[in-house]
Each structure stands twice: as structure tokens, then as C-alpha cells.
Amino acid sequence: MHPLQCVLRMQRCQSWGPLASVSWVLLRTCRAHSGLPSTACSSPERQQEDGVWKDFSSRLATGPTFQHFLRHASVPQEKPSSEVDDPPPYLTVDELSGRQRKVYLETYGCQMNVNDTEIAWSILQKSGYLRTSNLQEADVILLVTCSIREKAEQTIWNRLQQLKVLKSKRLRSRVPLKIGILGCMAERLKEEILNREKMVDILAGPDAYRDLPRLLAVAKSGQQAANVLLSLDETYADVMPVQMSPSATSAFVSIMRGCDNMCSYCIVPFTRGRERSRPVASILEEVRKLSEQGLKEVTLLGQNVNSFRDTSEVQFNNAVSTNLSRGFSSNYKTKQGGLRFAHLLDQVSRIDPEMRIRFTSPHPKDFPDEVLQLIHERDNICKQIHLPAQSGSSRVLEAMRRGYSREAYVELVHHIRESIPGVSLSSDFIAGFCGETEEDHFQTVSLLQEVQYNMGFLFAYSMRQKTRAYHRLKDDIPEEVKLRRLEELITVFREEATKANKAFVGCTQLVLVEGLSKRSATDLCGRNDGNLKVIFPDAEMEDVTNSGLRVRAQPGDYVLVKITSASSQTLKGHVLCRTTLKDFSTYC
Numbered sequence: 001m002h003p004l005q006c007v008l009r010m011q012r013c014q015s016w017g018p019l020a021s022v023s024w025v026l027l028r029t030c031r032a033h034s035g036l037p038s039t040a041c042s043s044p045e046r047q048q049e050d051g052v053w054k055d056f057s058s059r060l061a062t063g064p065t066f067q068h069f070l071r072h073a074s075v076p077q078e079k080p081s082s083e084v085d086d087p088p089p090y091l092t093v094d095e096l097s098g099r100q101r102k103v104y105l106e107t108y109g110c111q112m113n114v115n116d117t118e119i120a121w122s123i124l125q126k127s128g129y130l131r132t133s134n135l136q137e138a139d140v141i142l143l144v145t146c147s148i149r150e151k152a153e154q155t156i157w158n159r160l161q162q163l164k165v166l167k168s169k170r171l172r173s174r175v176p177l178k179i180g181i182l183g184c185m186a187e188r189l190k191e192e193i194l195n196r197e198k199m200v201d202i203l204a205g206p207d208a209y210r211d212l213p214r215l216l217a218v219a220k221s222g223q224q225a226a227n228v229l230l231s232l233d234e235t236y237a238d239v240m241p242v243q244m245s246p247s248a249t250s251a252f253v254s255i256m257r258g259c260d261n262m263c264s265y266c267i268v269p270f271t272r273g274r275e276r277s278r279p280v281a282s283i284l285e286e287v288r289k290l291s292e293q294g295l296k297e298v299t300l301l302g303q304n305v306n307s308f309r310d311t312s313e314v315q316f317n318n319a320v321s322t323n324l325s326r327g328f329s330s331n332y333k334t335k336q337g338g339l340r341f342a343h344l345l346d347q348v349s350r351i352d353p354e355m356r357i358r359f360t361s362p363h364p365k366d367f368p369d370e371v372l373q374l375i376h377e378r379d380n381i382c383k384q385i386h387l388p389a390q391s392g393s394s395r396v397l398e399a400m401r402r403g404y405s406r407e408a409y410v411e412l413v414h415h416i417r418e419s420i421p422g423v424s425l426s427s428d429f430i431a432g433f434c435g436e437t438e439e440d441h442f443q444t445v446s447l448l449q450e451v452q453y454n455m456g457f458l459f460a461y462s463m464r465q466k467t468r469a470y471h472r473l474k475d476d477i478p479e480e481v482k483l484r485r486l487e488e489l490i491t492v493f494r495e496e497a498t499k500a501n502k503a504f505v506g507c508t509q510l511v512l513v514e515g516l517s518k519r520s521a522t523d524l525c526g527r528n529d530g531n532l533k534v535i536f537p538d539a540e541m542e543d544v545t546n547s548g549l550r551v552r553a554q555p556g557d558y559v560l561v562k563i564t565s566a567s568s569q570t571l572k573g574h575v576l577c578r579t580t581l582k583d584f585s586t587y588c
């Protein structure tokens, strides 16, 4: 086996706190672990592989120079999509090519990961890979992973056991199967994954997807390869995700990455790095393309979507301080200058008045009045705000380092409801955080009752290494207590959401049709402005935009639905007519 080769690569390194680690690129031979005898080789492709391997090994022995890595020290923000990276000195353009190998991508976790999957695919597609949705025919299997809670990681470890079997049963006549871990888990655990599961061939952190063709080329020769560098400026601005489903009505557009908040329980700042925003111009270009493709809804995505701040041009960088929500503070020094979220929202919503605009996931601190005002005024910005509270106890909120008290949060809720009448609210809560007493838990229950959210995402606390809570606090709530509290929160949330949603009964809602309901072939399913699922029978109706023609709703149509019943998660009703977003807003 070749000696372990570690190459330190200098980049604009993260310069604070525990993130200020030296990032690394790891190339490691592990032919012994690949399960391949070094001589047996039946297919022509395998013979070619072996030739490549020998040639590659000799070139690797002389190795890339330090100068090479300095030359590639900084990832450019914008690069024309036609431009292909120079191959590193130990690989040829041909070796970097996917040569029509089939990639199977599997996504775990949040919407950012779904978007990252499409970014990774877009990069691999340009490099000559094909995509498959059939695991059995895959030559490369990539898991886009999540680390937010222990359970999310356990799911990946279990999945790797199944893939291990698949890899060991791979026919010798086929090219060797390669398995990669992408995203947060790769970033958090780094070489621990390679050591624990020798069948994993590549690791790529959330900022290293551009490097996938190189990592896979290295892996082809039987080595493990990893890139878990975090970047200060990678936003994949020029990588347009590939729109997978031609019948899709909505798309996600990533506008920023990373998080500077450092809530004490959260691993995200460590796996996804510092906040950085994509230039406004490239976001607008992507939204325009989606509008031309006929999409009717765009959700702007980011770990901290409303702290968006485009500093890509000198003229944006004035001395104007970022406005926060009233009564809120941040864990970092006030940021100055840059084009802010209100500006972006304004521009995006002007592109296509028939396109609904949503955004997730925001932080409550970043809702200055100009953002609320814009949501209120602009017809196609959905009146729906996710306002993650995490706890209803000011004491716990302080331990979580959320930057607000219960009182400030409740005041913001009132202010939002006054500014945007009829707004739909959702939230995230954590049950059983370090030191949470029954009284603290009761405060959370009472917040759920006070606010009456339309949607909620509730979790039991899961201690994550590296976080502030891991270092400074004690995970002292027994598992059964966490689960009991979580159950109580879920029950109260459902009761309150049912009450809130029942207020829609008798009202008419503008629904964007998505397609057939999963539960019944005679029903259609769509979403109202507040993002609640609406189910209604597939019936003929009048098209008010087309001189009263009789039509049936298609995905992407706006229809009016009269609501007849409501539960904690769904509204049901009957369809009245087909219309447009603009007509509905005028009519209201």
C-alpha cells in the first residue's frame, strides 16, 4: 500500500473559533480494501482501469507540487458554466471524465440537501456522468447526508451496511462500484468515515462539490479520496441545478449558504461554514429561467435565508448597518453594507407576477419592517413566515444563544400579524434541551397555545459534538423525558393547528395545483398561500380567464377552492374556477 498522502491546501480559511482548522485534501491508497485482486481483470474497461492505475500511481509518486495548490488557492465566485477546470497534474482530462458511468444520488435531510444534490449532479453531468434512478445499475452511489441530529447520521450508517453488501456482490465483469458520502456528515466526521467504513471511496463536504470529478477519478484507481475544505465564498452561483421533473410546478433556488449564528445546540455552522450570499444578479437570472420554463413557485433557500447580504460588488458595500427585528440581537458584530434580503425579495418578486415566492429557513432576528412591509404589499410573495422559536422559556433561549427572549419573540409575532393580516406562521421547537425544567417545558407548551401556529416541526434535543452546548452544558434530560415532552408538544401543536386551520372553513383559497392526491386518484392536491396542503375532487370548472370555458385543473394552474373541512395538516374543499394570481389579488 502506498503511504498515506496528506496534502494541506491553503484557501481563504475560516478564521474564527473552532472552524479555523486547517482544511485538508486526503488522497489515500486503499487497493487492499477495495476488494479487488490486483491482477484479476476480465472486462476491457477493467484492463483500461488497471493501466490508468499504474500510470496514475507513477504520476502520483512525483505528486502535485505545493505551487499547484497555491495556484488553486481560491475558488472563483463566478465562472462561466462552459469553462472546465484544469486537471491537476496527476490526472488527464480523460481520466477526469465520467465516461458515461451511471450515478445514483440519494438525499437525506433538509431542502438545502435536495438543492445540493442537484448542484452535485449538475457538476457531474458536465463531467460526462449519466444519472440513474436504479440503484442496481449504478457505478457510483452518492449519499447527500445530514448531521443535525444523531438519528440522521444513524440512518446513513445503516444505509452503508446495505450498500456494503451491494458492493461485495458486484460482478467482476463490471467496473468496480464506488460509494461516496457528501455533505454535512462528510464535513463533521471527515476521515472517521473512511476509517470506520473502508468501503467508502470518496468524501466531499458541502463546499467541495466542484471537486467531485477529481475525487471520483482518484477513487477509480482504488484510492480513497476526500475534500472537506470549507470556503468563505463558494455559493455555486454559476452552477444552475438541473430541473429534474419537467412537470414540476415549483423549484428551490439557493441564495446563501452557511450560518454565523452559532446557536449553542447546532452543528450547522461547523458543517456548512460561514455565511456567504450569492450575487443578486445570478439569483435573478436563475429565477427568470425558471419563469420561462413555466414554473409557478420559487422558494428561496438558505440556512439563514433572511440574513442574505450580497457584498459581491464594491458599490454595495456602504456603511449602512443591517436592521434587525425589534428587540432582537445577534451573536456577532452588526454587519455593514451589502444588498439585503428586502432588496432581493423585491427584485425576485417583480420577475413574474404569476410566480409565487416563498423563502426558508429564516431566523426571527432578521425581520426588519421593510421585509414585513414588502411581504404585505406584494401579491406574489406568500403571506407565510417560518419563525423558529426553539423554546418558549427565556431562560432556555438564553442557554441556546438565540438572541431573544420569549417576550421579544411574542412581540414580533404580534407585529408580524399586524403588518401582514392573515399571515400563516410555522415554527421549530426543541424538547429537552440541556437544563430544561418542567416549568421551562410548560412555557413552551404555553407559547404553542399563545401563537397557534399553522405548521410546526418539533424535535427531541440531540447533543452534537463541537457545539457550545457540548462543551459548556450538560445533556441532563433523560431520553424518556425528552420523548415525553416532545409528545406533549406534538399533541398541543396539533390541537392548536387544527383550531387555526378551522378558521379557513367557509373561506375561498387560491390554490396552486400540484397534481393527483397521493391518497385518492379522484382528488387533486395543491397548496394555498400559507403553504397548507389543500385536497379537492378533480372536477370540471369554469376558466374565468378564458371566457368561461369548462376545464379540468392541471399541475401549475391556480384554482379557487372553497374550504369545507380542516385538520392540523390539511384543508379539504371543492373547486370553484380556474383563475390567475393577479386576478385573485384584484378580486380580493
Ligand code: 5AD
Pocket (backbone or CB within 6 Å): 148, 149, 265, 266, 267, 388, 390, 428, 429, 430, 459, 460, 461, 462, 463, 464
Ligand atoms: N437537536 C435537536 N434539534 C435540533 N435542531 C438543530 N439542532 C438540533 C439538535 N442538536 C432543530 C432546530 C432547527 C431545525 C432545523 O433542527 O429546531 O431549527
Ligand code: SF4
Pocket (backbone or CB within 6 Å): 259, 260, 261, 262, 263, 266, 267, 268, 269, 303, 304, 363
Ligand atoms: Fe443552526 Fe441556529 Fe444557524 Fe439555524 S440559526 S442553522 S439553528 S446555528
